[in-house]
Amino acid sequence: MNLDTHTPIGAALALLPELVLTAWSLVVLLVVAWRHTTERDSQLAGWLSFVGVALSGVALWWLWSHDARSDGVPHMIALDEFRYASAALILGITGATTLLSIRYLTRQRLLAPEYHCLVLFAAVGMLLMAAASDLIMVFLGLEVMSVSVYVLAGFDRFRRSSAEAALKYFLIGAFASGFLLYGIALIWGATGQTNLTLIAAQLTGAPTTLLLRLGLGMLLIGFAFKVSAVPFHMWAPDVYDGSPTPITGFMATGVKAAAFVALVRVLNEGFPSAKELWQPIIGALAVATILFGNIVALAQDSLKRMLAYSSVAHAGYILVAVWAGTPFGSGAVLFYLASYCMATIGSFGMVAAVEHVGSRTVLIDDLEGLFEKRPWGSLSLAICLLSLLGFPATFGFVGKWYLIASALREGHWILPVATVIGSAISAGYYLPVVTAMTFKPERSVDAHRQVAFSRASKAIVAAVVGATILFGIWPTPVLDGALASARSLTNLVSGMAER
């Protein structure tokens, strides 16, 4: 099915998943306006949002199964498998976050159903970022997502750290948006275009100007803030630590995934001929992020903070695949994002269940002896952490091979070696969590009495853990899917033909 995105109908069809989700979130907002007092109302809003995510998923499936392609050069909206695959990932993350939140909000007495609308709005922004084939659309998506997440970060009104997180995130995020926007403006100045495909066409064979260098640099800084690459990561630990736990998970997965897929598309569709300009930057960011994130994570006592730094480190791993700038590398980004997001959602789902009501953050020591009381939960957390560590028979292991292979294919070995050194270091902070849960005795008799799992979060954690093991043993379908999606990225410049 070919869609002409220049016509209103074509554009509306191309944006169907986003439109469905927007419309549904407005409906939820209306419902919430009338019913926002009791626990039941909050839960209703949660389940309603989940339905919205599912509906949007149906729309996405419709586009994907009809093999919707754009007529000629994509105009604003990309219609390719890379978008569909990333959108599916984002919707999955959103659905999981919604389900994990329902019980959490009730427990933490955060009875404000707007929460769920904000999650949906953020998801709309993420979907737009994944779909953007124009720098303006990238910026729009980024802002829609960011503004919603700023609010969500500060949602826990009873905690100072949450307010601090929101303010920090907002100030630094605004800066990052400024950089991004300025970069877009400079690139427009250099090429006269904001559409990625047209930028690529303009740049082919043209000499690189200072304007382009500056523009690309600022663009990369903007993205580096969003994916929390070192040295633009300073906000991440405080924000991750202060935000409500499901939102931390949402930021570590959804925001990161959206920013990464947008980055991959921008670099591969827009700037393939400027590869020698951005590759060194990405490479340097990757090495710094991997080493710094992993080393600092070693020193954390707080589980959430440790996971925050580990998510910084994982951004570094993914940058290794971004660096490759090949279809194989883009496939690796998608694949690794999927494995990373699953393991991270599982981990944060467990953290949310363990977290004490209205308490300070969860410490690693708080998990001591959890295995005795909650064997399956501890096992799930252990599997998620092992997947993040890259242990065989988990999804993360195959993902790490893919990343390493994507850089080694280009005949480069510094980044792969940095990746494995990072993984070796990361064993030093993932294993103590497992150790605390299994080897150490409980602190006190009722240390884990408050652990509470709703049926929904049990289902989510079980699903991600199951998928983590299944795809660790049988990754072929995901691998083929990721590679096929990555190949669909429009690439006008010759010489970049896939190997």
Next chain:
Amino acid sequence: MEQFFSPILAAIGYNRWILHVLLILPLVGAIGILVAPGSWARWFTLVVAGLEFFLALGLWFAFDPSNGGIQFESQVDWIRGWGVSYHIGIDGISLFMVLLATGMMPLLVWGSWHSIQVRRRGYYALLLALKSAMIGVFISLDLFLFYCFWELLLIPMYFLIGVWGSSNRLYAATKFVLYTFSGSLLMLVAIVAMVWTVGRATGTYSFSYDHLLANRDALAGQAPWLFTAFALAFAVKVPIFPFHTWLPDAHVEAPTAGSVDLAVILLKMGTYGFLRFAIPLFPAFALSPAVSAVFVVLAVTGILYAALVSMVQPDLKKLVAYSSVSHLGFVMLGIWGSTVQSVQGAIMVMIAHGVSTGCLFFLIGMLYDRRHTRLIADYGGIARVAPILTTAFVITAFASIGLPGLNGFIGEFLVLLGSYARFPVAVGIATIVIVFAAAYLLWAVQRVFFSPLVHEANRTLRDVDLRELAVLVPLVGSMIWMGVYPNPFLRRTEAASRRYIEMVSPHLPPLAHEAGVIRQEAAR
């Protein structure tokens, strides 16, 4: 016997299914234990272990000793996009590793029958899962598969040490995993780099060992760092001096079965890796004079250093742990000796060390179960109260020292004989060190079993019971069997060793007498 068994095995298609079954059965058993009632755990594990051993016995007869290549081979696509396949098979080298791993299984269960009192279900499930991963390491002929098993093995071992170990178990478990995990990560990069390099040269991207081996010339340019990455992973596992520091900790803190598994199988994985992967894939670099010199010097240093350190250990288990480092030094020397005898000797030392050191750990475990101490100073005069235990210990210690007529002698002798042509000085030093080995073990035996009985608590020490006898008799018996009649073992390793030497020989400086042999064979 073989004429009798071989047709039966052929009739049931043994060659086709045996390796799959050996690989899967323990894992299925582990899952079975987790779902079955806790009180069944021990018996269930014993049945699974016995079945596994019984099935593996057939390998002894079905294996064709005249064939130096891979037998029982099968290959199924796994991740087609990357060229990864489920490719398994064994040759004369891995045959004995698989037999050791499966043969120890029932003994391990017997050995931990009473000593494990808490969380039995988890313990036995992990013991079985560990076995699956171990067998996987030795039968994998695909480097992706190999790496998976290589790493997977750490998890059960980590928990076995960490949950059921002794007082300092947390430290030991973490150190064990961190050392071996970080050691092998560079191997991951090397494996991927190797596949791409060969793939670019030949057009076929495959993780299959055969494919990489056939096209190893394409790797020559990158051999130095690829070999280093492999060698690091294997050297930590062997462990070669100076990467050995995790071993005494892990051995001492692990429960008896964990120590036995470490000694019997885990330590062989490193030397097996050198024999199977690191050297055949990069022979020109690995066997170049400079690299050989490094490894031979490290091997001899390890033999000497570990023997000296053993002498001053107050802890019996630590003493035996260090003696392992010393024994593995002999294996390394034999591998780099690169003659058929020395390689065969290395394999024999691997088997012999597995049996005798495994048995020593069982014996120490039995002593510990009775007195809850491992310090040599707490014992003395045990020979008077526990004669059977003492007899077993003395025989095993002699085997470990390398007394002629017991299994340790054959391997060490072959290693020294085969390596002499290439490294006369190193062999000279290693031969002298054997005296130290005799010294530390005999001194320990003397202090534990024969010195005056000073501690009252030792006066009531029980001798071995039937269950423990069932563990000891097969081990001691096989020590004597291998020492008196090693021919069946040598016959099965000979073709594989010969093939290995043929694989690497184009890159070896020929020896004077060997050149003659090769010429004779060519004429034949």
